[in-house]
Amino acid sequence: MNAPVTDLVDVPGDEPAPLLELVDVRASYGPIEVLHGVNLALQPGSVVALLGPNGGGKTTTLRVCSGVLPVEHGELRVAGRVVNGVDAAALARLGVCTIPEGRGIFPNLTVRENLWVATGTGVSLKDLEAVAYERFPILGKRRGQLAGSMSGGEQQMLALSRALGTDPTVLLLDELSMGLAPRIVTEMYDIVGRLVDDGLSILVAEQFARAVLPIATSAALMLQGRVVRVGDPADIEHELSTSYLGG
């Protein structure tokens, strides 16, 4: 059963709490455990790049953070409160917003209708559209167009707009580069990097480490369901390419 938000537990301590934190988190798909005690923290105003080879558990970690997959052991914390068992919609209301792998947009709905989907979090369509079209004028021009008929970059803009319209404090981003040309990936990460100036903190899972390096504050290397190292993005990328990807 999902825990009501009113039952959340504050974790005592003098230090300011990270905005998002996983403490010794284990999670499974059915009987198979795939996260074996993940520790990770997202500090305010930072961009943490979650790097690692296929199947390491990056997407699963983001799914736990967004409330889609339950924590079986350990703690998921948002701003110092334990949020184990809180569902995805309630986490979104606490400011945790997700753009899943594949962007999560509905290709057979128009741009406007895709934005409408986010009104479930309590924001009006008018406000969602205002924020989206101001940030990405091209979406305003395409408001009546089916999302599936837009370019990959435009679809990613739509996914970002839908997430940002709810005024999140934490953005979870999975494989932004998927299906995009390298130039568009650079442009999109440029946009994402600037979101930190708007007060967002970002956890981004990315297989193409090089794409996210320029905007990352720190990087976490994930292997076989564990975060095995956290540090400077360039160091982690170097370790990843020499030790795990064979050069």
Ligand SMILES: Nc1ncnc2c1ncn2[C@@H]1O[C@H](COP(=O)(O)OP(=O)(O)OP(=O)(O)O)[C@@H](O)[C@H]1O
């Ligand atoms: N829906 C699922 N059901 C069962 N096992 C799954 C499911 N999704 C992922 N897994 C398994 O969980 C492990 C971690 O996968 P995950 O997708 O989190 O890794 P990843 O680091 O994001 O990799 P990729 O970059 O390939 O998406 C893998 O062994 C994968 O096979």
